[in-house]
Amino acid sequence: MSDWLNKIRKGIGKKLAAIHRWNAWMVAFLGFSGVILPLGFWREVLGGGRVWLKWLHIGVGLALLLPVVYYLFLAGKHWKLLKDRPKQKWNVIIVLFLLAGWFLSGVVLWQFRAFGPAWSNPALTIHDLFTWVGLPYIIYHSVTRTQWLKEPHRRTVKSGANRPAAANTANEPLYTRRAFIRSAIGVGMAVAFGPSFIKWLGSSIGSSQQNMEELLERDANHLVPAPTPAAESLTPIGGGAKGNFRIYTVTPIPSFDNANWSFTVDGLVNKRLQWNWEQFVNLPRVVQVSDFHCVTGWSVYHNTWEGIPLKKLLDEAGVQPAAQTVKFYSGDGVYTDSITMEQARMDDIMVAVLHDGKPIPSDLGGPVRLIVPQMYTYKSVKWLNRIELIQGDHIGYWEERGYDKNAWLPDAKRT
Secondary structure, X not given: OHHHHHHHHOOHHHHHHHHHHHHHHHHHHHHHHHHHOOOHHHHHHHOOHHHHXXXXXXXXXXXXXXXXXXXXXXHHHHHHHOOOOHHHHHHHXXXXXXXXXXXXXXXXXXXXXXXXXXXXXXXXHHHHHHHHHHHHHHHHHHHHOOHHHHOHHHOEEEOHXXXXXXXXXXXXXXXXXXXXXXXHHHHHHHHHHHXXXXXXHHHXXXXXXXXXXXXXXXXXXXXXXXXXXXXXXXXOOOOOOEOOXXXXXXXXXXXXXXXXXXXXXXXXEOOOEEEEXXXXXXXXXXXXXXXXXXXXXXXXXXXXXXXXEHHHHHHHHOEXXXXXXXXXXXXXXXXXXXXXXXXXXOOOOEEEEEEOOEEOOHHHOOOOEEEOOOEOHHHOOOOEEEEEEEOOOOOOHHHHOOOOOOOEOOOOOOO
């Protein structure tokens, strides 16, 4: 074993440089892809390519383990070389800590179905936190260790020109160029990353009520009259949602008013149903409490939804024997999804109009959205305005792009 380790450690300088280089490129890709994957703009631009980028992100994240493991075989000798360099020792510790945090939280997010929301929620927060802290740190470390900054003739600005030629004073540096540039880079990165980090931190630790108030303030919908909440919604029987919604969309967020909004149930039905907004808000509604789990790892718990049970709408329309699938259309004109006729009979699937006693804002999929509590929320179609009963199957927007057709949660009751 000792001979094998000595062989591995031979030429340690070149090997450490190679590990550093590969690690830097991998982290750069992971940082870039990790930042753009959740952003709405890139979700629209990438379309189906987002799924490929997500899997490439996962693959590179797993591959990142290889240079780290290889480094561990060199770590003993490297640590001896750093005996009198405490700053470099701390840098190694910090980088290994960041990589370990990224890797472990990333594995939980990758295997979210196995771990479930109880694990994936904190894993997503940790992954985000390590990204906000780790990326600036690693970029700073990489930039300030470039060869240009290491060149001796660039290191100092000397002050001897206007000083007496006293011993040991004429050539003393006024400041090191390297230290000045490192400080300037640090300040620049703080200015660049700081506001976004503070915004993320505020959204992560802010209250659910504050989150919803912000969404309601920028609600782009203008529909009157507003739905009158039931008593169970006014004081939400769920106690008020716990957690913050993250806004994802594959199109620009649409807006609606009384002139351009309607709701239709058609296809293989005995009676085609259609309502305008004034008619729709007067339909009888029920109230239920459920959790809201996104496939990307975050959740909002104890939501009080008020709306119309899906199976009640289907019964009113009358389902023809040939109908096998319920297809849902989003008012954005692009997004669709579906569930089977059997799944559509689950008691808790709802066409929701209110959340915690308030209208559902446009950012959250209002004025009307589907709620399928037993499945991940890419099945809970936003801006729902049409339900069609069809024969055969339908592959939804994200299923066409690689998502699982069955979006069941790990603990789903399926009834």
